[in-house]
Amino acid sequence: MSRSLPISAYYHQRTKYDPETIAQRGKQLDWSKQPSPFKAYKIGTSYDLKPYLELDKNEPEWEALSFFLLLSYGLTAKIATGGGQSMYLRSAPSAGGLYPAEVYLISRGTELLPAGLYHYQPQTHNLLRFWDDHCWAELREACFLHPALEKTQLALVTTAIFYRSAWRYEDRAYRRVFLDTGHLLGNFNLAASIHGFRPHLIGGFSDRLMDELLYLDGEAESVTSVLALNTNPQNSSFGRTTLPSPAMLDYPELDDGELLSALHQASKIITKASVPPRQPDALEDKYNFPFGLKVSLASISAETRYSTRIDWGEDLEELEETILKRRSTRGYTGEALTFDELKQLLNFTYHPEDYGEQGLMDDPDYFDLSLIETFVAVSGVEGLDSGCYYYAPKAQELRQIRFKNFREELHYLCLGQNLGRDAGALVFHTADLALAVSRYGDRAYRYLHLDAGQLGQRFNLAAIQLGLGVSGIAGFFDDQVNDVLGIPDDEAVLYITTLGVPRDQ
Incomplete structure (x- = not known):
C-alpha cells in the first residue's frame, strides 16, 4: 500500500509518547523473561x-x-539488585x-x-x-x-x-x-x-x-x-x-510490536546506490532568529582561545579515569551551573578541533552532524536568563527562543522524572527528519540516533570531569517538547541530556 510518509517517519510518529495514550502503552514486565546482557559462544x-x-x-x-x-x-562496576542478583555497569x-x-x-x-x-x-x-x-x-x-x-x-x-x-x-x-x-x-x-x-x-x-x-x-x-x-x-x-538506503513508501498497516522489525528491514542497504557528491557543510548555523538575546560563547582573543577547554591531564590520564568512573546521575540538587561550566560542556562536545594539542582526535567521525540541531533549556545557569536557546556551533553562541522558567514543564515533558525538573540545563538534540530521509532514505533514522548518542556521550564525560551530574533521557512527550520550548515543528526530538549539580547518591 503506497503511503505519504516513508516508513522511518511513520515509525517515528507511531512510537511517540503522548500524555493521552502513554498509559495504554505501559505493560507489566515479565521479569522471568528479562534478557541476559551477555552473549556466550560454546566453542x-x-x-x-x-x-x-x-x-x-x-x-x-x-x-x-x-x-x-x-x-x-x-x-566498570557491580551493583546488587536484590534476590542475589547483580547488575554490571559498563563504560558506555x-x-x-x-x-x-x-x-x-x-x-x-x-x-x-x-x-x-x-x-x-x-x-x-x-x-x-x-x-x-x-x-x-x-x-x-x-x-x-x-x-x-x-x-x-x-x-x-x-x-x-x-x-x-x-x-x-x-x-x-x-x-x-x-x-x-x-x-x-x-x-x-x-x-x-x-x-x-x-x-x-x-x-x-x-x-x-x-x-x-x-x-x-x-x-x-x-x-x-x-x-x-x-x-x-x-x-x-x-x-x-554514509550511504543511503531506499525510502520505503509501500508497506502494510503495522500493528504494535511489528514497527521495530519493519523499520530495521526497510533501512537495510542491498546494493550500493549511486550517490551525489557530499555537499559542503553550510557556512552558517541553521537558525538565526530575528528576536531574542544572543550570548557569545567564543573566546575573545588568541590568548584566551582555550579558556573554555577542559583539561584531560597528561597523556589523557584524566580522560581514562573519567570513562571508568562515569555513572548516570540519579538526582540533582536544583542548584545552578556556572556559565563557564556550560561553555566547557558545549566546547568539548562540539569543538574537537580545540583538543588536538591534548592528543585527542580533532576530527572524529560522525555520520552527518549537519543534520543535528541543538537546543538548550536553561533552568539554572548563573549569568543566563532562564529559557530555551538554540545553540549555534559555528557562531559559538546561544540564541534565545523563549524567555521562561521551564522547570515544571520539563518535569512533565520528561515523563515526570525529577531529573528534568532539577537539572540546571537540558540539551535537546533534534533533526529535520524529512530532510534526513531525502538525503539517506530510511537509513537516516539510524544515522541520526547514532550521532545524537555520540554527542550525548561527550556531554557525559565532560560533565563527570567537571564534577557535575549528567543523565540521558530517551523517553519524553515528543510533540509537547516542541510546543513548550518553541522549537520549530519540523525538528524531531531525538535525545535529551540533563546536566546539573548531583545530589549525594
Missing part, C-alpha cells in the same frame, strides 16, 4: 585480556588493545542497563591476532575467536570496498540484539538501541586517542553480507556499524561514512 579460542591491564607485561600492543576495549565497553551507558550492543573484532591476520572473527566478552574481558579463517575479502565486499579497509589490519563491528531493549521499551526500543550504540561509538573515538588507534566509521554496508559474515540472522541480531581500526592515530578520516 572458540579465548584470549584473556585481563593480564594486560597490569602494565607490567611489557607487551604494549596487547596493553593497548586490552585498555581500548575496556574503556569502550568493559565492565545503556537505557535501563539492558546493553543491546555487542562488539566484534575482525582480524586480517597480524602477529597479535590470527585472521578470523572475534567476539569481545565484557563479562570476562576476553576476546573469543569463534571463526579462524581469512575473511577480510568478504568484509571489504560487504563494505563496498571502502578505502579505510585497504591498509588497516583490524576492524570493529557493532551489532544489536533487539530483544534486550524491546523487552522493556517495545517498538520505541529501536531509538534506544541506536542511541546506546552511539554512546559506544563515542567511547571508541575517545579511547582510541588514548591508546594509539584511529577508528574510521563506516555506516554504508550491505546488511545481508555483514550479517552473514558474522553468522547472524539479521533479525534477532544485526550489524549496526563498522569501524576500520587503524594503528596510526595521526591518519585523518577518509572515505564516506
